[in-house]
Amino acid sequence: MxxxxxxxxxxxxxxxxxxxxxxxxxxxxxxxxxxxxxxxxxxxxxxxxxxxxxxxxxxxxxxxxxxxxxxxxxxxxxxxxxxxxxxxxxxxxxxxxxxxxxxxxxxxxxxxxxxxxxxxxxxxxxxxxxxxxxxxxxxxxxxxxxxxxxxxxxxxxxxxxxxxxxxxxxxxxxxxxxxxxxxxxxxxxxxxxxxxxxxxxxxxxxxCVMEVLDEEYAKRATVVKRYRDQLRNVPGVECMLPGPGVRPSMQYMPVRIGPESHSDRDAMFNGMRQQNIMSRRYFRPLCSSIEPYAHLPSAAPQGLPNAVGLEKEILCLPLHGGLKDEDVDRVCEVLVAGSAK
Ligand SMILES: Cc1ncc(COP(=O)(O)O)c(C=O)c1O
CATH class of the missing domain: 3.40.640.10 (Type I PLP-dependent aspartate aminotransferase-like (Major domain))
Structure with a gap:
């Protein structure tokens, strides 16, 4: 065994x-x-x-x-x-x-x-x-x-x-x-x-999981495409995906909530929670600010401006093959509304 x-x-x-x-x-x-x-x-x-x-x-x-x-x-x-x-x-x-x-x-x-x-x-x-x-x-x-x-x-x-x-x-x-x-x-x-x-x-x-992997991958690719299409022109909401020439993993759907959005990332996160939508704020807190490592000289936030900035902007949206079009639309509606007000 x-x-x-x-x-x-x-x-x-x-x-x-x-x-x-x-x-x-x-x-x-x-x-x-x-x-x-x-x-x-x-x-x-x-x-x-x-x-x-x-x-x-x-x-x-x-x-x-x-x-x-x-x-x-x-x-x-x-x-x-x-x-x-x-x-x-x-x-x-x-x-x-x-x-x-x-x-x-x-x-x-x-x-x-x-x-x-x-x-x-x-x-x-x-x-x-x-x-x-x-x-x-x-x-x-x-x-x-x-x-x-x-x-x-x-x-x-x-x-x-x-x-x-x-x-x-x-x-x-x-x-x-x-x-x-x-x-x-x-x-x-x-x-x-x-x-x-x-x-x-x-x-x-x-x-067993390997037998259904390609099917799950294809379903997720459809979900990701719908997210991308819906969020294409939403101010301050940017899908963070690999560039051309990369076969994506279809494991995460990270979006970046930037300053052009009226609501910030945490407001979007809370808005989703209220509607029972489970998005995740990866990676928060940064490993440089957690207790075992915050004392290290290299952990000082001044030396890590990009990480400190991105940590406040990323929201990982729900992503799995069981999501229906209307589920994706419901998630996007929160982002569209939050971006505008
Ligand atoms: C970037 C990264 N490294 C390591 C791990 C740890 O992997 P495991 O949960 O299989 O121990 C995870 C878990 O999600 C992860 O996201």
């Missing part, structure tokens, strides 16, 4: 095909997968990362015994700004941990060049980016390791779960040890591992 059974190996095969990466490993959740990725790379010192993410990204760095160093984001994409990353690199930096926020790809070419120039490992938190491609290239093929969360809130999921794709096939051995208590065989415990295994029930669920 738990140690690399048939369901798990079948799922790994399917993920290899879907994510178009030869090296794939599964875990009990995305956070553990990310933590073990950092451990497997044997990092030391500082990791340059984004404040505009779910707390698990920063926690994984901290739990790996490393120091997060926050760099600012590009306000257009919500992802790390390569220039800010390079400015944050010191002699103690060993890696960059970037996030493809809402499935919008980071500037993978620029980050790859910075990592190469400074001899850093490059890890992507691709929790939101299952199935994303950049110019036909699979998102998990960039950097040293990418982490995909397979939590129930994601397009493809195993209820709880996570997967890593990685470039260097020799990492497979350490990743396996790390997620199984470090046990090498009956007589040897080779390293300090934890229990990070995906179980057979999770994997079996994943194989």
């Amino acid at each position: 738990t140690n690399g059974g048939k369901q798990n190996s079948d799922l790994v095969e399917v993920l290899r095909t879907r994510l178009r990466c030869a090296n794939v490993a599964t875990f009990n959740n995305g956070t553990t997968a990310l933590l073990l990725a950092l451990r497997a790379l044997r990092l030391r010192g500082e990791v340059v990362t984004t404040p505009f993410t779910f707390p698990a990204t920063t926690h994984a760095i901290d739990w790996a015994g490393l120091t997060p160093v926050f760099a600012d984001i590009d306000a257009r994409t919500g992802c790390l700004d390569p220039a800010a990353v390079e400015a944050a690199v010191t002699k103690d930096t060993s890696a960059i941990l970037a996030v493809h926020v809402f499935g919008i790809p980071c500037d993978v070419e620029a980050l790859g060049a910075i990592a190469k120039k400074h001899g850093l490992k490059l890890i992507y938190d691709a929790a939101h980016a299952f199935g994303v491609e950049v110019g036909g290239r699979a998102i998990g093929s960039y950097g040293d390791i990418s982490m995909f969360s397979l939590h129930a809130t994601k397009l493809f999921h195993t209820a709880e779960g996570g997967a890593l794709t990685f470039r260097d096939a020799s990492l497979a051995k350490d990743l396996h040890l790390l997620h199984n208590f470090g046990i090498a065989d009956e007589d040897h415990v080779a390293m300090s591992g934890i229990n990070g295994k995906m179980n057979e029930l999770q994997a079996a669920l994943g194989l």
Whole structure:
């Protein structure tokens, strides 16, 4: 039921095909997968990362015994700004941990060049980016390791779960040890591992979800198109979606409520709540302002103006294949009315 059974190996095969990466490993959740990725790379010192993410990204760095160093984001994409990353690199930096926020790809070419120039490992938190491609290239093929969360809130999921794709096939051995208590065989415990295994029930669920994935993706694409069409000319309401050449993840529907809108993001959020519409204010609070990390020098808001600004503007609208046209219209009506008054 738990140690690399048939369901798990079948799922790994399917993920290899879907994510178009030869090296794939599964875990009990995305956070553990990310933590073990950092451990497997044997990092030391500082990791340059984004404040505009779910707390698990920063926690994984901290739990790996490393120091997060926050760099600012590009306000257009919500992802790390390569220039800010390079400015944050010191002699103690060993890696960059970037996030493809809402499935919008980071500037993978620029980050790859910075990592190469400074001899850093490059890890992507691709929790939101299952199935994303950049110019036909699979998102998990960039950097040293990418982490995909397979939590129930994601397009493809195993209820709880996570997967890593990685470039260097020799990492497979350490990743396996790390997620199984470090046990090498009956007589040897080779390293300090934890229990990070995906179980057979999770994997079996994943194989079932995989069968309906394309259908769900297509339904969501219709929903996203309707949102875009309805919101095209609403002052101060901008759909934040990946640019041309990117296959989107269809996992989030972020809109940016800018100053041209009469009502601000929080007013829109509250307006939706009153009508029982569950939008989300991702990512609030920023990881740089939460208790464990707010004391870090790099967490000072003056150094992170784009993240501080975007945190106040993003609203993620409901997105799933079960939404009907009239549901989408009801959400858009709140935005249209809020924009005008
Ligand atoms: C950006 C990001 N990283 C990491 C995680 C953690 O993934 P998991 O819930 O699978 O542990 C999430 C969860 O949604 C996330 O959004």
